[in-house]
Amino acid sequence: RKEVEQDPGPFNVPEGATVAFNCTYSNSASQSFFWYRQDCRKEPKLLMSVYSSGNEDGRFTAQLNRASQYISLLIRDSKLSDSATYLCVVTPLYGQNFVFGPGTRLSVLP
Amino acid sequence: DVKVTQSSRYLVKRTGEKVFLECVQDMDHENMFWYRQDPGLGLRLIYFSYDVKMKEKGDIPEGYSVSREKKERFSLILESASTNQTSMYLCASLSTTGESSYNEQFFGPGTRLTVL
Numbered sequence: 001r002k003e004v005e006q007d008p009g010p011f012n013v014p015e016g017a018t019v020a021f022n023c024t025y026s027n028s029a030s031q032s033f034f035w036y037r038q039d040c041r042k043e044p045k046l047l048m049s050v051y052s053s054g055n056e057d058g059r060f061t062a063q064l065n066r067a068s069q070y071i072s073l074l075i076r077d078s079k080l081s082d083s084a085t086y087l088c089v090v091t092p093l094y095g096q097n098f099v100f101g102p103g104t105r106l107s108v109l110p
Numbered sequence: 111d112v113k114v115t116q117s118s119r120y121l122v123k124r125t126g127e128k129v130f131l132e133c134v135q136d137m138d139h140e141n142m143f144w145y146r147q148d149p150g151l152g153l154r155l156i157y158f159s160y161d162v163k164m165k166e167k168g169d170i171p172e173g174y175s176v177s178r179e180k181k182e183r184f185s186l187i188l189e190s191a192s193t194n195q196t197s198m199y200l201c202a203s204l205s206t207t208g209e210s211s212y213n214e215q216f217f218g219p220g221t222r223l224t225v226l
Contacts, residue, residue, distance in 0.1 A: 032213065043200060043217035044153070087152070091213070097143070097168060098215055102152035 003027060004101035006088050012107045017078045021104050023071040023088030033064055034089040035073050038103065044087055047073075078108045113137075114218035116201055122224045129188040131221050133201030141204040142184035143215065144168075144176060146197040153200065159184055191225045198222050 006023045013019050025033075033050035048055065050062040050071055061074040071088055088101035117132035135142065143158040145168075155168030157176040165176050173195060177185040184203075188195055201218040 034214075043219055044215075045217070046214045097155055097158055097166075099155075100145075100153040102150060 002102075003099050004088055004090050006086075006101040007104045008102075009104040010107060011104065012109060013078055014109050015078055015080060017108075018074065018076050019078055019106060020075075021073040021086050021088075021106075023073075023101055025069050025071070025088075025090045025099075027090070027092060027099075028069060030069075030090045030092060032091040033071050034091075034098075035060075035062060035071075036087040036089055036100075038085045038087060040084075044100075047086070075106075078106075080108050080110060082106060083108045114201060114203055114216050116199075116218040116221050118221050119219060120222045120224075122226065123188075123191050124226050125190075125192060127188075127191050127225075129191050129223065129225075131186040131188075131199055131201075131223070133184045133186070133203075133218055134182055135184075135201075135203035135216070136182065137203065137205065137216070138181065139203040139205045139216075140181075141206060142178065143202040143204070144174075144184065144186045145200045145202065146170070146195075147200055147220075148197050156186065191223075193225050196223060196225045 004025050035047040036044040037047040038044040050064045054063045059076045063072045085103040085105045087103045090099045114135045141160050144156045145153040147153045154170050159165045159178040175187045199221045202215040204215045
């Protein structure tokens with residue numbers, strides 16, 4: 001089993017749609033959780049950290065369920081500019097190495 | 111703004127050649143990383159370094175080595191390039207002075223390496 005797994009995608013949605021991405025992780029001792037965004041032929045960039053209480057940043061909402069070892073990202077009112085690959089990232093309790101999921105590609109269509 | 115630069119965007123080498131990929135960051139970050147990214151496999155950690163002259167193996171270190179002689183520079187070395195090392199190589203840096211939830215990895219633009 002991979003350490004971090006994500007919806008295989010791709011997701012093709014119309015502008016204005018709400019889309020949710022799911023991610024599961026296998027290491028119960030994982031400490032920190034993130035969503036990164038990677039545009040085509042570009043490097044990954046941090047989208048948002050994921051906190052136990054859940055957090056929201058504009059149209060983006062991230063949730064963490066430690067008991068189920070599950071992380072989600074919800075995008076409301078999708079824009080064309082949201083088209084990218086979304087990477088779920090998990091870090092262990094001790095150590096600096098980040099473990100990346102394979103990513104889920106999103107295409108928002110006009 | 112944090113800037114992470116990589117020596118080349120595109121590189122073509124022949125099997126058996128020694129290949130050097132250079133990465134430089136300008137924010138005095140302690141930690142630096144080398145990943146490779148392949149379709150369907152995502153980013154996989156090759157090596158990381160948490161201090162000058164320190165290095166740790168990642169998930170796929172075989173066929174690679176690294177060097178960190180200065181804090182700002184982290185080099186990835188392919189001792190004898192092989193075709194299965196054709197990939198996108200991404201360097202990243204990270205500061206861990208704050209709470210871990212706020213840690214952010216900053217990536218370079220990547221080097222697309224093709225080994226013929």
